[in-house]
Amino acid sequence: MKSKKKSTVQLTFNDGWSYDPAPESKDHIRLKEQYELFIDGKFVRPESGKYFDTVNPATEKKLASIAEAGDKDVDLAVRAARKSYTGAWGKMPAKERGKYIYRIARILQERARELAVIESMDGGKPIRESRDIDVPLAAAHFFYYAGWADKLPYAVPGQLPTSIGVAGQIIPWNFPLLMAAWKIAPALAAGNTVVLKPAETTSLTALKLAEIIQEADLPPGTVNIITGAGATGAGIVQHAGIDKIAFTGSTEVGKLIQKGLAGTGKRYTLELGGKAANIIFEDAAIDQAVEGIVNGIFFNQGHVCCAGSRLFVQESVMKTVVRKLKDRMETLIVGDPLDKNTDIGAINSRMQLNKIKQYLKIGVNEGGTMYQSACAVPTKGFWCRPTLFTDVSQSSRIVQEEIFGPVLTIQSFRTIEEVIEKANNIPYGLSGGVWTDKGSKIFKVTNQLRAGVIWANTYNKFDPTSPFGGYKESGVGREGGLHGLMPYLQHA
Amino acid sequence: MMKDSHSVMSYSYLNSPAIDQVGVEERVSRLTKRSIKKESKLAALKLAMSMLDLTTLEARDTPGKVRQLCIKAMHPHESVIGIPAVAAVCVYPNLVRVAKETLQGSGVKVAAVATAFPSGMSNRKVKLEETRWAVNEGADEIDMVISRGRFLAGEYDFVFDEIAAVKDACGTAHLKVILETGELSTLDNVRKASDLAMQAGADFIKTSTGKIQPAATLPVTLVMLEAIRDYYYATGKMVGMKPAGGISTSKLALQYLVMIRETVGQAWLHPDWFRFGASALANDLLMQIVKEQTGVYQSIDYFSKD
Numbered sequence: 137m138k139s140k141k142k143s144t145v146q147l148t149f150n151d152g153w154s155y156d157p158a159p160e161s162k163d164h165i166r167l168k169e170q171y172e173l174f175i176d177g178k179f180v181r182p183e184s185g186k187y188f189d190t191v192n193p194a195t196e197k198k199l200a201s202i203a204e205a206g207d208k209d210v211d212l213a214v215r216a217a218r219k220s221y222t223g224a225w226g227k228m229p230a231k232e233r234g235k236y237i238y239r240i241a242r243i244l245q246e247r248a249r250e251l252a253v254i255e256s257m258d259g260g261k262p263i264r265e266s267r268d269i270d271v272p273l274a275a276a277h278f279f280y281y282a283g284w285a286d287k288l289p290y291a292v293p294g295q296l297p298t299s300i301g302v303a304g305q306i307i308p309w310n311f312p313l314l315m316a317a318w319k320i321a322p323a324l325a326a327g328n329t330v331v332l333k334p335a336e337t338t339s340l341t342a343l344k345l346a347e348i349i350q351e352a353d354l355p356p357g358t359v360n361i362i363t364g365a366g367a368t369g370a371g372i373v374q375h376a377g378i379d380k381i382a383f384t385g386s387t388e389v390g391k392l393i394q395k396g397l398a399g400t401g402k403r404y405t406l407e408l409g410g411k412a413a414n415i416i417f418e419d420a421a422i423d424q425a426v427e428g429i430v431n432g433i434f435f436n437q438g439h440v441c442c443a444g445s446r447l448f449v450q451e452s453v454m455k456t457v458v459r460k461l462k463d464r465m466e467t468l469i470v471g472d473p474l475d476k477n478t479d480i481g482a483i484n485s486r487m488q489l490n491k492i493k494q495y496l497k498i499g500v501n502e503g504g505t506m507y508q509s510a511c512a513v514p515t516k517g518f519w520c521r522p523t524l525f526t527d528v529s530q531s532s533r534i535v536q537e538e539i540f541g542p543v544l545t546i547q548s549f550r551t552i553e554e555v556i557e558k559a560n561n562i563p564y565g566l567s568g569g570v571w572t573d574k575g576s577k578i579f580k581v582t583n584q585l586r587a588g589v590i591w592a593n594t595y596n597k598f599d600p601t602s603p604f605g606g607y608k609e610s611g612v613g614r615e616g617g618l619h620g621l622m623p624y625l626q627h628a
Numbered sequence: 629m630m631k632d633s634h635s636v637m638s639y640s641y642l643n644s645p646a647i648d649q650v651g652v653e654e655r656v657s658r659l660t661k662r663s664i665k666k667e668s669k670l671a672a673l674k675l676a677m678s679m680l681d682l683t684t685l686e687a688r689d690t691p692g693k694v695r696q697l698c699i700k701a702m703h704p705h706e707s708v709i710g711i712p713a714v715a716a717v718c719v720y721p722n723l724v725r726v727a728k729e730t731l732q733g734s735g736v737k738v739a740a741v742a743t744a745f746p747s748g749m750s751n752r753k754v755k756l757e758e759t760r761w762a763v764n765e766g767a768d769e770i771d772m773v774i775s776r777g778r779f780l781a782g783e784y785d786f787v788f789d790e791i792a793a794v795k796d797a798c799g800t801a802h803l804k805v806i807l808e809t810g811e812l813s814t815l816d817n818v819r820k821a822s823d824l825a826m827q828a829g830a831d832f833i834k835t836s837t838g839k840i841q842p843a844a845t846l847p848v849t850l851v852m853l854e855a856i857r858d859y860y861y862a863t864g865k866m867v868g869m870k871p872a873g874g875i876s877t878s879k880l881a882l883q884y885l886v887m888i889r890e891t892v893g894q895a896w897l898h899p900d901w902f903r904f905g906a907s908a909l910a911n912d913l914l915m916q917i918v919k920e921q922t923g924v925y926q927s928i929d930y931f932s933k934d
Contacts, residue, residue, distance in 0.1 A: 145864045147857070152894035153671055153885070158663035264661060423854045424651025459861065467890040476663040573646035593648055 149466045150511070158476040160263045162253050170201040171339065173209055173363065174346035176216035177356025183208040188365070190339055193260040194473050194482040194517040202339045205362035210331070210371035216357035217302040217329040218377055224355030225329055226299070234285030237324050239352040241278035244271065244317075247348065251341055255313055256473040258340040260482030260518070261436050263474050273598055274317035277616075280600035281321035284621055288326065291618055297627040299327030300403065301379030304372040307342075308385045309335035309484050310439040310540075316342050318615050319382050320359060326624035328380070329358050331372055335385075336365040337485045370396075378402060380623065384441075387538075387564075387609045405613025405623045407441065407605060409538040410566030412587065413559035414444030414595065415549075418452045420571035424593070426460045429544070432569055432595040434468060434522050437480055438542035439488070441610075442567035444595050446535060447524075448555050451548040458526065458546065465509040465522045472514070480542060483518040492520050492541035499525050499534040504545070530558055538564070552577070556584045565607030569595045588614070639862040641784065641823035647815040647851055656846045662886045669882070670920045676881040677704065677913050680714035681739055681870065681903045685746075685838065691726040694719055696934040698730035705914045705931065708921065714910065715899040716769060720745075721762040728766030739804070740767035743794060746808075746837035748773040752790060759797040770794070771804040773837060774821065776811045784824060791828035804832035804870055809848045810840040818848055822855035832868035838905065843873025846883060853891040866895065872905025878916040881909055 170187065172179040184206030189198045205213070220226070225233070244251065248271045255266040288297045303323045307315035312334055323330050334342035346361040362368060366389070373381055373396050380403040383393055387408040397404050414432045416425050432444025449457045473481035483489040500506055504525040513519040524544040528535050535545045549555040559568060567589040570581050578592045588605045591597060598604070603619035605611055613623050664672055682701045684693060694717070701714045716737035717727050727738045740762040744750035759770055772794050778786045795803050805825040809818050825833050833852055836843035849871045856867050869888070875881060881904060888896045896902050911931045919925050 145861060147860075147893035148895065149889065149893045153675065153889060153897055154668060155662060155664060156666040156668040158665050419646065421646040421648035421651060423645070424648040424655070427651060427655050456861075463893075476661070573648075593651065594654075 147463055149463070155469075155477050157472070159472065160253060160474045160476055162257065162474065165250060165253050165257075167200055167254070167340070171203060171343050171363070173203045173205055173213070174343065174350075174361040175209070175213045176219070176360070177350060177354070179346070182206065183212070188336065190258060190337065192257050193337075193484055194514070196516055199258060199340065202336070202363045205333070205364040205368045205371070207371050209362055210368065210375055213331045213360040213362050214302060214304075214372075214375050214377040216360055217331050220355050220357035221302055221329040225358040226327065228355070230288065230327070231286040233324065233327060234282045236352055236354050237278055237282035237285060237321060240348060241275050241282060243348045243351055244275040244278060247344075248272070248275070251313060251344060253474065254344060255341050256481065259309060259312055259338045260473050260484050262478040262481040263476060264478065265436060270311055270314045273600070274314045277314075277317040277321045277600045281325035281621075284322075285325045288621070288625065291621050292625065292627045295627040297326075297625040300624060300626055301328060302377060303328045303330050303380045303382060303624065304375065304378040305330060305332040305382045306369045306372060306385065307332065307334055309338040310436060310441070312338035313341040313345060315384055316345055318620075319384075322615070322620045323382075323624050324358070326621055328624050331360045331362065331378070333362055333364060333369055333372060336363070339363045373397065380404065382623065383407070390611065403623065405605075405615070406611040407613070407615060408566075408609060408611040409564055410441045410443065410606065410610050411446055411536070411538050411562050411564045412442055412444045412567040412569065413446045413448055413555075413585070414569040415448045415555050415559065415571065415581065416450060416453065416457055417570075417572040417577065418450040419573045421573060421593070422453060422456060422460065425571040426457060426464055428569065428571060428593070428595045429461055430464055430468070433544040434480055434542050435596050437483055437520070439484055439540055440596065442589060442596065444567075444569050445539065445544060446559075446562075447544055447546045448549050448558060449546060451550050454548045461524065462507060465524070466511070468509060468511065468522050470511050470513050470519060470521055480522060483520050483541065486518055488540065489518040489520060492539060492543065495534055495537070495539045495541070495543060496523065499528065499532070499543075499545075502528070502532045502534065504528045504532060504534060530561060536562060552581060556581065560586045563609040566605075566610035567591070639823070639827060639859055641788075641820055641827055644816070644820045644823045645858075647819050649815050649847070652815060652847045652850055656850055656887075659887050659890060660846065660883045664882050664886070670917065672882050672885050673878060673913050673917045673920065674710070674712055675897060676878070676885060676904065677910070677917070678712040678715060679899045679903050680910055681716045681718045681872070681905045682714045682910060683718040683838070683872070683905055683907050685718070685720060685741060689720060689723055691723065693934070694723045694726045695730050698727050698736070700910070700932060700934050701736050702731065702734045704910060705918070708918055711914065711917060715903055718771065718905065721758060721765060721767070724762055724765035724767045737768040738766060739769035739771055740765070741771045741837075743772040745771070745773055746839040748775050752793060755790070756793055756797045759794050763797070763799055763801045767801055769802040769804060770798050771806055771834060773806045773808060774825065776808055779812070779817070779821060784820075788824055788828045791825055791830065795829035802831040803829065804834045804868075805830040806834045806837055806872075807852075808837055808840055809835045810842045815847065815851050818851045819855055822852045823859070826855065826859045826867050830867060832870050832903070834870040834872055834905065836871075836873040836905075838873035844871030844875055844905070846887065849884065850887060850891065853887065857892050860892070866901060868901045868903065869896065870903040870905055875904055875906045876908040876912060878909070878912050881913065
């Protein structure tokens, strides 16, 4: 009787007034049919002679051919970087260096619209995010580190810091332009030169950045951007002319890099996977916490290493939170990344979609209860509806392993001690979230969480002044802020 | 099944949830980024028109002024086909009879402000008397004000009892409870006052009198809609929402509609459950509707002021 009455108390969101398509124009976008490698200030054909396709994950249509850098190309890029390091860039006064970095930041802002559209076309992320988050933050990183260029002695007071040399940088496909900015800006500010490789599914904005670097007139070879897949990355890691490796990507590849670098004397920073605990206490502002859960796991299709993918809800509010979350999920719009109303865009690649689908199967087979929102998705392209799993436990694979998709697991807890134990009981330690109306509880909990970044009453907020990085298998080293300069400096 | 105190509890303003202002503003900012184009825009403009409580609350109001407003309410812009009448005309109690006579048979409701509007600084006897009088004059809806001083002094039971008594005095007339959020200082108070008003019997909760700044805002409305949603979850009863004051552009009106759609859902996208307390908004909606239909903006001189 009671349950019958309950079923009538149901909000409906989608069968009535809704939003017409509001696509962002792409008329102003200029894409070449074929992109070359950016080495020594010029776009050059690869010695390898090979090219690969980059596709739009929302349409599965080819966008362009991208050069694949072989070992010879890696060598040319590293040599160019060395030449600039011992030459023009290395000898340049620090305040002049800063001017170049400011110039990159300004051109990024001027071309923000174009970059946002290309980022969404090549990677599948909604234009709302590439326009409001990725591109402005990328520019902000260049602005921030430009300021450090002539103030390095203040970064390490009492010691005279110097640069390291040639940095080999390998970045992932989830925030292509932003990760390039995270890597290149501090390296340049500290006086190093760079060989950067974007991920093979999302090379375009890095190549646009190469155009911007050319336009900013940096000395040739200061930044080299070479495209390719894992073999190209391995070529960079193994090259004897590299002094430091900065890698963002999977823990699996991170471990291979660490092994490969052992005994070589090369420095490294690794920013790897995560499986963050997002913890909701019963005294939290529940509606705002629900919004935080959504931002935590459905931001960028869940392709976020610091995503709040493990939700812990205090038992007394579990049912309320799950109900509100399900209702909120019904209002999330999945579809065309270029539509201004899209909340969740396309999964980055078929490979990643298959991986996510595999995990959904595992979750169901393990006894989890899966809920997906009812929204329609396009027929072409790679899509995954926002998904949550209840009836999962600490031992479930979908709780322990990084899915890197819009998939949330929900567990309940009773006490602070219990949730801290569960939150830390995982090989990862990149990030976490705590939601409570009590300030003292925030400090009590966050001090005991073993994670590099912890948000309180918010989630997935980024700023160039704030360091970012992991504990345990989530990596070594920090990026962003003063801490982010250190891996690119050496001092007595 | 899991047991959950928050949903099976008897809904009570004594345990209103915490509200995080930063989080509320962030959600509002995301809602206002929805892009409403083409058919969805035209449909929304007409819907907003049908949700208007066309309002005149000035001491210089006369029967003549009110009659003009009522005619505008029934026939907002006859030269364009398909424009709906507004939901209600909102006046002081002494002009209810004029409004009622003018609107006879049109389906447009008469709303009267009562309970020593806008301050509420009178005794309960006078407030109840005024309410009964306005209903007898023909008011379909009563817009009452809460005693903000008592609320801020923590005398919640007093405020609760007063609302319940006015509701009783309304008889079959619908009761809108004005929280005057511009005087409540925090969103926590807005939430508590919303919970209190709904529990005491409000058919609608309303942000403002229009006499105090700030009047209606999107963050305040979001907090009130979330309270309405929680009340519905807990009791199955729908309560209406009326932001009033400061909503003068179509763009802003559409942002409110987006907020309803994504907070309480489609059922509330109806004049029975959502109203705009406004006057200047009417002509802006008309201008936008005409623009959507003809492709060009027309001069303000083509739209009647009253």
